[in-house]
Amino acid sequence: MPIIDTKPLSKEELILRYDWTLEEIGDLLNKPLMDLLWQAQLIHRKANPGYKVQLASLLSVKTGGCEEDCAYCTQSIYNSSDVSGQPDLSVEPVLERARAAKEAGADRFCMGWAWREIRDGKNFDAMLSMVRGVRELGLEACVTAGMLTDEQAKRLAEAGLTAYNHNLDTSPEHYEKIITTRTYQERIETLFRVRNAGISICCGGIIGMGESLIDRASLLRVLATMNPHPESVPINALVAVEGTQLEALPFVDSLEMVRMVATARILMPYSRVRLSAGREQLSKEAQILCLQAGADSIFYGDSLLTTSNPAILEDRELLAEAGVQVNWEL
Numbered sequence: 001m002p003i004i005d006t007k008p009l010s011k012e013e014l015i016l017r018y019d020w021t022l023e024e025i026g027d028l029l030n031k032p033l034m035d036l037l038w039q040a041q042l043i044h045r046k047a048n049p050g051y052k053v054q055l056a057s058l059l060s061v062k063t064g065g066c067e068e069d070c071a072y073c074t075q076s077i078y079n080s081s082d083v084s085g086q087p088d089l090s091v092e093p094v095l096e097r098a099r100a101a102k103e104a105g106a107d108r109f110c111m112g113w114a115w116r117e118i119r120d121g122k123n124f125d126a127m128l129s130m131v132r133g134v135r136e137l138g139l140e141a142c143v144t145a146g147m148l149t150d151e152q153a154k155r156l157a158e159a160g161l162t163a164y165n166h167n168l169d170t171s172p173e174h175y176e177k178i179i180t181t182r183t184y185q186e187r188i189e190t191l192f193r194v195r196n197a198g199i200s201i202c203c204g205g206i207i208g209m210g211e212s213l214i215d216r217a218s219l220l221r222v223l224a225t226m227n228p229h230p231e232s233v234p235i236n237a238l239v240a241v242e243g244t245q246l247e248a249l250p251f252v253d254s255l256e257m258v259r260m261v262a263t264a265r266i267l268m269p270y271s272r273v274r275l276s277a278g279r280e281q282l283s284k285e286a287q288i289l290c291l292q293a294g295a296d297s298i299f300y301g302d303s304l305l306t307t308s309n310p311a312i313l314e315d316r317e318l319l320a321e322a323g324v325q326v327n328w329e330l
């Protein structure tokens with residue numbers, strides 16, 4: 001008899017809750033690390049017994065010149081880091097990149113547009129063609145492009161879009177210190193539109209933007225009280241880029257990332273918790289702790305949107321060392 005029962009639990013046996021309180025979540029984030037890791041791992045092993053990790057590749061289709069004032073973002077016209085001036089990518093080069101991502105072993109291809117909201121017209125038609133093309137390659141397709149209408153969500157669903165990424169970024173309380181040109185409520189409404197169209201939600205946030213532990217708990221509470229939970233929850237560590245309003249902030253302590261991932265895993269057992277921006281600044285050991293604590297997805301490929309990401313070969317080695325399962329042979 002094994003001392004620890006690691007037998008997978010069915011969805012019915014692993015209780016999903018949507019009524020988490022701020023206090024409960026704060027207590028989890030504050031737990032002695034060993035206890036937090038233990039609790040997260042018990043759930044992670046039950047919900048994802050093979051430690052399967054999804055590999056998502058990211059491409060910026062429309063870069064920079066964005067009208068929103070997100071304090072962390074290199075693509076905002078309010079930040080002197082604005083990286084505009086690059087032509088938008090057209091359908092074929094994007095699909096070429098998607099093919100290369102598939103060959104390198106990615107399961108999901110995510111495409112980003114630095115827009116406040118989607119507008120109809122040739123750019124949206126191109127987005128729909130990209131979604132169709134990515135799906136035809138047998139990859140999951142994800143788009144992040146700001147706010148959208150019900151009609152646009154419906155057309156994206158018809159094109160086969162798997163998921164739409166729209167982050168809450170931080171707690172409702174800390175939000176106004178980070179973004180003023182779009183409200184928290186508008187973000188929630190965008191998420192409803194995506195959900196209503198039958199598209200999966202990819203929604204998470206960023207830590208290291210001067211928020212308190214209660215702010216982190218508050219962000220997680222908004223996510224974990226959604227019913228159903230977002231199918232995917234990216235946890236980003238702020239990459240403080242020169243020229244952005246947050247350029248002077250220090251990189252978050254790596255164990256804070258571990259705590260955030262572990263708590264997200266406990267609250268949302270079946271969601272994909274994606275270890276997102278900031279991986280380059282995390283040691284191999286910190287990343288492995290995150291994988292152990294419940295991260296079951298990473299961005300895979302040499303770049304994120306405008307910043308860099310660990311090299312593919314380095315990630316292959318990391319995943320092999322961690323002994324997690326991916327779709328390709330290592």
Ligand code: SAM
Nearest residue numbers: 072073114115144145146167236237238239277
């Ligand atoms: N414009 C779209 C939007 O805001 O939804 C899509 C692109 S936006 C760059 C996607 C997400 O990336 C943001 O919501 C934020 O959570 C994350 N992000 C952007 N810049 C970041 C940075 N410097 N460090 C960490 N995360 C960042």
Ligand code: DTB
Nearest residue numbers: 144165234276277304305306307
């Ligand atoms: C998410 O939460 N993180 C990704 C993805 N969703 C679109 C983007 C990270 C961007 C990091 C900064 C940059 O490369 O510009």
Ligand code: SF4
Nearest residue numbers: 066068070073076114
């Ligand atoms: Fe624009 Fe998105 Fe960057 Fe905000 S995070 S400035 S909405 S690209």
